[in-house]
Amino acid sequence: xxxxxxxxxxxxxxxxxxxxxxxxxxxxxxxxxxxxxxxxxxxxxxxxxxxxxxxxxxxxxxxxxxxxxxxxxxxxxxxxxxxxxxxxxxxxxxxxxxxxxxxxxxxxxxxxxxxxxxxxxxxxxxxxxxxxxxxxxxxxxxxxxxxxxxxxxxxxxxxxxxxxxxxxxxxxxxxxxxxxxxxxxxxxxxxxxxxxxxxxxxxxxxxxxxxxxxxxxxxxxxxxxxx
Amino acid sequence: xxxxxxxxxxxxxxxxxxxxxxxxxxxxxxxxxxxxxxxxxxxxxxxxxxxxxxxxxxxxxxxxxxxxxxxxxxxxxxxxxxxxxxxxxxxxxxxxxxxxxxxxxxxxxxxxxxxxxxxxxxxxxxxxxxxxxxxxxxxxxxxxxxxxxxxxxxxxxxxxxxxxxxxxxxxxxxxxxxxxxxxxxxxxxxxxxxxxxxxxxxxxxxxxxxxxxxxxxxxxxxxxxxxxxxxxxxxxxxxxxxxxxxxxxxxxxxxxxxxxxxxxxxxxxxxxxxxxxxxxxxxxxxxxxxxxxxxxxxxxxxxxxxxxxxxxxxxxxxxxxxxxxxxxxxxxxxxxxxxxxxxxxxxxxxxxxxxxxxxxxxxxxxxxxxxxxxxxxxxxxxxxxxxxxxxxxxxxxxx
Amino acid sequence: xxxxxxxxxxxxxxxxxxxxxxxxxxxxxxxxxxxxxxxxxxxxxxxxxxxxxxxxxxxxxxxxxxxxxxxxxxxxxxxxxxxxxxxxxxxxxxxxxxxxxxxxxxxxxxxx
Numbered sequence: 001x002x003x004x005x006x007x008x009x010x011x012x013x014x015x016x017x018x019x020x021x022x023x024x025x026x027x028x029x030x031x032x033x034x035x036x037x038x039x040x041x042x043x044x045x046x047x048x049x050x051x052x053x054x055x056x057x058x059x060x061x062x063x064x065x066x067x068x069x070x071x072x073x074x075x076x077x078x079x080x081x082x083x084x085x086x087x088x089x090x091x092x093x094x095x096x097x098x099x100x101x102x103x104x105x106x107x108x109x110x111x112x113x114x115x116x117x118x119x120x121x122x123x124x125x126x127x128x129x130x131x132x133x134x135x136x137x138x139x140x141x142x143x144x145x146x147x148x149x150x151x152x153x154x155x156x157x158x159x160x161x162x163x164x165x166x167x168x169x170x171x172x173x174x175x176x177x178x179x180x181x182x183x184x185x186x187x188x189x190x191x192x193x194x195x196x197x198x199x200x201x202x203x204x205x206x207x208x209x210x211x212x213x214x215x216x217x218x219x220x221x222x223x224x225x226x227x
Numbered sequence: 228x229x230x231x232x233x234x235x236x237x238x239x240x241x242x243x244x245x246x247x248x249x250x251x252x253x254x255x256x257x258x259x260x261x262x263x264x265x266x267x268x269x270x271x272x273x274x275x276x277x278x279x280x281x282x283x284x285x286x287x288x289x290x291x292x293x294x295x296x297x298x299x300x301x302x303x304x305x306x307x308x309x310x311x312x313x314x315x316x317x318x319x320x321x322x323x324x325x326x327x328x329x330x331x332x333x334x335x336x337x338x339x340x341x342x343x344x345x346x347x348x349x350x351x352x353x354x355x356x357x358x359x360x361x362x363x364x365x366x367x368x369x370x371x372x373x374x375x376x377x378x379x380x381x382x383x384x385x386x387x388x389x390x391x392x393x394x395x396x397x398x399x400x401x402x403x404x405x406x407x408x409x410x411x412x413x414x415x416x417x418x419x420x421x422x423x424x425x426x427x428x429x430x431x432x433x434x435x436x437x438x439x440x441x442x443x444x445x446x447x448x449x450x451x452x453x454x455x456x457x458x459x460x461x462x463x464x465x466x467x468x469x470x471x472x473x474x475x476x477x478x479x480x481x482x483x484x485x486x487x488x489x490x491x492x493x494x495x496x497x498x499x500x501x502x503x504x505x506x507x508x509x510x511x512x513x514x515x516x517x518x519x520x521x522x523x524x525x526x527x528x529x530x531x532x533x534x535x536x537x538x539x540x541x542x543x544x545x546x547x548x549x550x551x552x553x554x555x556x557x558x559x560x561x562x563x564x565x566x567x568x569x570x571x572x573x574x575x576x577x578x579x580x581x582x583x584x585x586x587x588x589x590x591x592x593x594x595x596x597x598x599x600x601x602x603x604x605x606x607x608x609x610x611x612x613x614x615x616x617x618x619x620x621x622x623x624x625x626x
Numbered sequence: 627x628x629x630x631x632x633x634x635x636x637x638x639x640x641x642x643x644x645x646x647x648x649x650x651x652x653x654x655x656x657x658x659x660x661x662x663x664x665x666x667x668x669x670x671x672x673x674x675x676x677x678x679x680x681x682x683x684x685x686x687x688x689x690x691x692x693x694x695x696x697x698x699x700x701x702x703x704x705x706x707x708x709x710x711x712x713x714x715x716x717x718x719x720x721x722x723x724x725x726x727x728x729x730x731x732x733x734x735x736x737x738x
Contacts, residue, residue, distance in 0.1 A: 026426045028433060028443065030419025119416055121432070151349055159685050188685075194431035355679035365645035366701055368730045369722045370682050375689050378673030386671075386711055437675040484645055486691045486699045491670065 232470025235264030316609030318577020378437030406564025408594030413570030475508025512536030
């Protein structure tokens with residue numbers, strides 16, 4: 001694609017980021033969830049998975065879904081610097097989405113965690129995978145975190161013993177910023193982060209070109225028509 | 228003394244109640260039971276007394292005098308009404324009081340509804356609310372919780388009898404499998420034994436809640452209501468269905484502070500309550516065909532199955548390993564899914580256990596029916612075992 | 627400032643109690659004498675709790691049931707890394723819960 005000068009000037013310069021090495025986790029039902037990073041071209045598909053939740057008021061799904069949608073669109077259209085998105089898939093269906101970005105070498109900015117399939121603590125696992133990416137693979141020193149959902153946030157705040165850092169401003173605004181430092185990650189990661197690598201070719205195949213969820217427990221009566 | 232039977236049962240889907248208010252939830256279970264019995268909700272309804280079992284209607288839902296309100300909501304005025312609180316054993320206690328009201332001759336027909344709406348508060352507030360049943364100075368003020376005592380109790384059972392974490396998972400999986408055949412169960416998902424007990428990821432996927440108890444060994448937080456209509460056997464023809472008789476009731480209390488229990492691995496109140504119920508019903512453990520045992524923590528199902536006499540002390544987990552407590556096994560336990568998978572709205576649980584036994588004894592437990600079940604036992608565990616109610620039901624006519 | 631915890635000894639038969647009882651568990655009498663409750667204890671059972679009630683903002687806390695030399699068995703918080711049944715701990719008294727206007731004191735058992 002030919003990029004003209006104007007477009008070039010609107011695109012942020014991208015920092016080379018090591019890709020997230022995919023892994024798989026055996027969930028409580030015995031199902032295997034593949035956790036992998038998406039390529040930019042896959043954003044439109046993920047947007048379709050997220051879209052139905054934009055109208056679900058319960059449990060803050062609407063604001064999280066709407067913001068994830070806009071963040072991923074920003075990533076897709078080259079308007080956000082150094083953003084990434086990880087998805088979880090089970091049997092070839094997208095079950096969760098997490099995203100964030102690198103602010104600089106040292107600091108990561110956690111954006112959102114959106115669980116599509118409920119009941120298996122998928123959100124907790126994807127959040128941990130995100131933290132793993134920033135602190136173990138991108139070799140950053142800390143990740144800044146805020147949340148929309150009070151209960152979910154309190155759980156992370158307590159479980160990871162997040163450091164309160166009200167003086168810094170998180171890009172998502174809202175409540176005071178909390179920080180997961182490398183030290184806190186080292187302390188808690190054994191009990192929070194799991195999964196095996198490498199993912200077999202056969203399993204990985206299921207995760208590529210994943211299907212969108214047919215139904216959403218959050219939206220009673222919803223059924224996807226077409227793709 | 229007059230004989231008492233159950234002629235109607237009702238049960239909401241346990242989980243997150245989104246059908247309206249707390250009162251709506253109680254009404255939903257109540258009308259199902261009344262419809263089941265063929266009672267018309269207008270003048271001449273014949274219901275003399277309503278008991279509502281709920282531990283948190285005041286503390287959590289900020290409503291008192293719930294039974295009085297329910298009578299009006301159901302158009303059952305001027306029936307007598309009381310709200311009964313006995314912690315997680317509120318349900319069975321309310322049924323016991325219903326039994327007493329009829330057996331004494333005071334009433335002919337009594338409606339008992341148990342209900343709890345806990346998912347309106349956060350998990351931490353819920354844990355705190357449940358902990359209020361503990362000894363204030365000696366336990367609650369320390370931040371001790373029911374799971375904490377269950378964890379300590381489990382550790383002792385592991386030490387003394389060799390119960391393993393995998394045994395707890397075996398019981399949990401059995402209960403989840405049973406719940407898949409129970410349309411009112413909260414959790415409709417079966418964990419894989421391998422995934423929660425043995426896989427490399429198991430330690431993170433099934434984390435400790437109060438070690439050695441893990442997440443999949445502990446019941447969920449649920450909203451829900453269940454109802455039964457009791458009647459004197461001598462007026463049973465007023466109602467549609469053949470009654471299931473309440474053959475025996477037993478109850479016992481134990482020390483409040485758990486540290487003061489005589490034998491720390493015993494659930495003495497369970498043993499005494501069951502003995503009293505067996506005596507009243509004129510049966511023994513061998514006569515029980517199906518049981519609902521209070522399994523808020525999976526260790527409790529194992530130990531209760533021993534204390535009520537199904538297995539020798541220290542062998543309940545061995546029986547579970549062999550499949551003796553599955554549907555089709557020697558003594559099916561928690562065919563409903565138990566508190567683990569069916570859910571545990573505190574006040575509703577005792578009534579819910581009895582609803583399941585009635586369905587089993589009527590032959591209405593589709594998909595999870597214990598063939599030819601004649602006698603059922605329910606054990607409803609209050610506090611951390613300091614107040615236990617055991618109820619025995621039978622579908623047999625003669626005593 | 628409370629820095630001591632007490633057992634309650636029945637004035638009639640000498641039976642020790644903790645926590646406080648209104649009526650003696652052994653003989654039914656209702657008069658008690660305060661006796662300091664302290665010293666070395668044996669750990670009977672313990673657990674690490676990860677889901678604490680409202681107000682406790684830590685990821686986990688350890689609790690245990692211990693036996694004092696005088697035979698009393700009592701619950702308390704534990705601050706000690708490695709735990710096993712039968713080990714000895716020492717008794718301290720500290721703030722077990724912060725309250726509005728008043729803090730609650732109780733047993734915190736620590737490593738020797």
